[in-house]
Amino acid sequence: MTELTFIAQLGIYAMMFVVLAAAVAAVTLRNLFHCALALAGVLIGVAGMYLAMHAEFLAMVQILIYVGAVMTLIIFAIMLTQRLGAGDVAQNNKQSLFGAVAAAGFVVTLGGILWKTPWPVKEEAVTSSFSASDLGESLMTTYVLPFEIIAIVLFAVLIGAIVVARKDAPKGAEQ
Amino acid sequence: MDQLFVGIKTALLSMLGTFMPDWLVTVHSVLISATGIAIFGPLTMMYLTLIERKVVARMQNRLGPNRVGKFGLLQPVADGIKMLTKEDIVPYKADKLLHLLAPITIVVPALMVFAVLPFGRGMIAADLNVGILYFLAVSSTTTISIFIAGWGSHNKFALLGAMRAVAQMVSYEVPMVLSLVPALMIAGSLSTGAIVAAQAERWFAFTPWGFVAFIIFYLCGVAEVNRSPFDLAEAESEIVAGFHTEYSGMKFALFYMAEFMNTFTISALAATIFLGGWHGPFLPSWFWFLLKTYILIFVMIWFRGTLPRLRIDQLMGLAWKFLLPMALVNVVVAGFWYMSSGVIRTFGSIACLVVAFMVLTALNRPYVPEKREYTFAEN
Amino acid sequence: MIIPLEHILMFSTLLFAIGVYGTLVRRNLIGILISIELILNAVNVNLVAFSRTTALSPDTGQIFTFFVIALAAAAAAVGLAIVLALYRTSRTIFTD
Amino acid sequence: MFYGSGVLRGMLVTLKNMIQSYFCKPEDGGLFTSQYPEKRLPEKERFRNFPFLIYDKEPENLRCVACDICAKECPPKCIYIIRDFDTDGKPLKKPKIFDIDLTVCMNCGICEEACPFDAIYMDHEFEISGRERQGSLLYHKDDLLKSNEHFHKIRPTDAAAIDTRRQEDEAKKQAVKKEPPKPPSTAS
Structure with missing residues (x-):
């Protein structure tokens, strides 16, 4: 079965490369809609990475929430704030050179540290199977408090977003 | 007969196995089921177009296509050739890349969803243990391709249609997911195979909560696919053809194919989860699955033959003010049903659901504008 | 886990760096929001990788990623609401 | 009657239409389309053309x-x-x-x-x-x-x-x- 794993490794490296390329595109493309689609590519690629790490449930949730909902949100925002087919205006400001240098420096230092540290890889962690039911069970037992808090947070965000983005602000608010 | 296709596949694999290393055989087994789906998908799509035209015609007292082929059976082939040979116009200022990307990104999820459908006993292409979630995730990505279609074709109507379609799909996805929760709760697993197994002796549609969940899921499915009473996105009378206005030729055929394949997959999933998938007395299992799916597709076409189109506010009102609360109540009732037993189990849940139905219909009085009296000018 | 941990960590640092570069450099507010999504995804990949290979127990890593995804969606929602409000008042969403 | 009764009645009408189109004769509700080139309807006498x-x-x-x-x-x-x-x-x-x-x-x-x-x-x-x-x-x-x-x-x-x-x-x-x-x- 080594050929299969070799092909799988090849596939994962290819996916990584595609995700990085899409990420660069998402950051540097001039037309905002194209870079939103590149972000969608990145999100699907990251979901593929989760699949490679046997976290199927997480991959599906990622696609459902990110690609299904957040991308729709971003595209709605783009549509509302940009004239249809507006000219592609320069997207990055003056300090693009410094930004690049900062990011590159960050990568070099952190990468070096990561590469040298001997990570305590435990064999049985790699092989342990972790299905959606264990996830659900732990969500309901050990992490039930954050689960409830996140519900309240999302509820607050729901109302907050609507109030902020309302077109006809109520009488009192418009000074 | 029941294990016909499984038998064919195993025979093929064993035949391949003789002269191939075993890892290549596993690759081939995936390939065989993939080609099976790749053939079955477009085939059902082609003949669904014909069935739809024939059934809607018969409902309107006319014959429907019967010129091409024996009973019009070659009509889909004729349509396909017509679509292929039609000129493919790309609007002048449109975004070439997006214009091409939209049909691709709408067909791919439509085909990917086939992987999780249990066609028969042991005939699931990929029995993921996150089957239903896979289905929901993949079918939610089509909202982006509708956006790309609307934005890419640089046309007001297309953009309007895309906005409407996405608003509708997002607001119908919530009740759809919630209507699936009771079935998953009772079946205890997300994988479609396990759900079908859980319905061995009693189909979910026959339980009180299952029936309500089935109706809600089916209505939301019809809305997700932008069909019949909910086809506001491509309403010919209002906005030309909605998000696929600027498409012609092969690209339009892809949109058409995606719509019909989604129709098939939504009905197939409704049949799998609520009508007991491939369970059935003595006919082969895959026959039962296809029979139930095509009955549900017939109901969708029946909707198209009868019901007028919903206004945008009725559409949204139905999703948020009626289906969503009903689905929530249904989850609670399913919990109660699961916990209790005996007489109070059925009657209690039915009573709950009927009360909820009455309350919600009372709350949702449709907005009837008050009668206006017209005073004519006295001369 | 077929590929060694270091490779995934390098991948996520690169993704993180691209996200940082995006936030620093983009003029368009929505562009910045997109880069923030990139950063959050890089973090998620790291979390899942650790929960898969090292001492971090599998469910904590994935649950943590769950909450990060949920909060990222919430942040995107509020952020875009603010962007819309901003656009309505000042007619442009360019930061400079 | 109850909430969805109008819809159901409408659907029954189309279903009846569909079943009739298969089984009834043209005069009582069946299909009366004649296949033009093969079967022609008899022309009325006062029909006038060129x-x-x-x-x-x-x-x-x-x-x-x-x-x-x-x-x-x-x-x-x-x-x-x-x-x-x-x-x-x-x-x-x-x-x-x-x-x-x-x-x-x-x-x-x-x-x-x-x-x-x-x-x-x-x-x-x-x-x-x-x-x-x-x-x-x-x-x-x-x-x-x-x-x-x-x-x-x-x-x-x-x-x-x-x-x-x-x-x-x-x-x-x-x-x-x-x-x-x-x-x-x-x-x-």
């Missing part, structure tokens, strides 16, 4: 005397007649050229009413097509000529009435020819 010229027995003695009334009466002016002259230039009671442009004719039937000599009537033949616009759809005299039997075949009652009227006129003319007309009576 005009045609009638001749008795041989195409030569056609009834039209080139009096040009129908050309004047025709609203879209699509009839074109030139009188025939014999060798020494005396006008004859026959048209040399009689053209009708079918692309212009709106088959209103005014020429049929205007013609005093029962020469032009509306035909039942409607499958007319031409490859190019001017050429093949401009019908000349010999295309328009059709026998009286054809007229009887397509419009039996009208043809019979017209023939009886013509025989009476014929008989009256013979009678007048046999005994000369009485001189107008001097007394009255």
Whole structure:
């Protein structure tokens, strides 16, 4: 079965490369809609990475929430704030050179540290199977408090977003 | 007969196995089921177009296509050739890349969803243990391709249609997911195979909560696919053809194919989860699955033959003010049903659901504008 | 886990760096929001990788990623609401 | 009744329609579409399409005397007649050229009413097509000529009435020819 794993490794490296390329595109493309689609590519690629790490449930949730909902949100925002087919205006400001240098420096230092540290890889962690039911069970037992808090947070965000983005602000608010 | 296709596949694999290393055989087994789906998908799509035209015609007292082929059976082939040979116009200022990307990104999820459908006993292409979630995730990505279609074709109507379609799909996805929760709760697993197994002796549609969940899921499915009473996105009378206005030729055929394949997959999933998938007395299992799916597709076409189109506010009102609360109540009732037993189990849940139905219909009085009296000018 | 941990960590640092570069450099507010999504995804990949290979127990890593995804969606929602409000008042969403 | 009853009633109607279309006969709700090229519906007698010229027995003695009334009466002016002259230039009671442009004719039937000599009537033949616009759809005299039997075949009652009227006129003319007309009576 080594050929299969070799092909799988090849596939994962290819996916990584595609995700990085899409990420660069998402950051540097001039037309905002194209870079939103590149972000969608990145999100699907990251979901593929989760699949490679046997976290199927997480991959599906990622696609459902990110690609299904957040991308729709971003595209709605783009549509509302940009004239249809507006000219592609320069997207990055003056300090693009410094930004690049900062990011590159960050990568070099952190990468070096990561590469040298001997990570305590435990064999049985790699092989342990972790299905959606264990996830659900732990969500309901050990992490039930954050689960409830996140519900309240999302509820607050729901109302907050609507109030902020309302077109006809109520009488009192418009000074 | 029941294990016909499984038998064919195993025979093929064993035949391949003789002269191939075993890892290549596993690759081939995936390939065989993939080609099976790749053939079955477009085939059902082609003949669904014909069935739809024939059934809607018969409902309107006319014959429907019967010129091409024996009973019009070659009509889909004729349509396909017509679509292929039609000129493919790309609007002048449109975004070439997006214009091409939209049909691709709408067909791919439509085909990917086939992987999780249990066609028969042991005939699931990929029995993921996150089957239903896979289905929901993949079918939610089509909202982006509708956006790309609307934005890419640089046309007001297309953009309007895309906005409407996405608003509708997002607001119908919530009740759809919630209507699936009771079935998953009772079946205890997300994988479609396990759900079908859980319905061995009693189909979910026959339980009180299952029936309500089935109706809600089916209505939301019809809305997700932008069909019949909910086809506001491509309403010919209002906005030309909605998000696929600027498409012609092969690209339009892809949109058409995606719509019909989604129709098939939504009905197939409704049949799998609520009508007991491939369970059935003595006919082969895959026959039962296809029979139930095509009955549900017939109901969708029946909707198209009868019901007028919903206004945008009725559409949204139905999703948020009626289906969503009903689905929530249904989850609670399913919990109660699961916990209790005996007489109070059925009657209690039915009573709950009927009360909820009455309350919600009372709350949702449709907005009837008050009668206006017209005073004519006295001369 | 077929590929060694270091490779995934390098991948996520690169993704993180691209996200940082995006936030620093983009003029368009929505562009910045997109880069923030990139950063959050890089973090998620790291979390899942650790929960898969090292001492971090599998469910904590994935649950943590769950909450990060949920909060990222919430942040995107509020952020875009603010962007819309901003656009309505000042007619442009360019930061400079 | 309850919330969804209107929808259900509507759906039952279409379902009944669909089932009837398979099992009932055309008159009580079944399908009545006839497959046109193979099976044709019988034409009603008063159906009228492009005009045609009638001749008795041989195409030569056609009834039209080139009096040009129908050309004047025709609203879209699509009839074109030139009188025939014999060798020494005396006008004859026959048209040399009689053209009708079918692309212009709106088959209103005014020429049929205007013609005093029962020469032009509306035909039942409607499958007319031409490859190019001017050429093949401009019908000349010999295309328009059709026998009286054809007229009887397509419009039996009208043809019979017209023939009886013509025989009476014929008989009256013979009678007048046999005994000369009485001189107008001097007394009255």
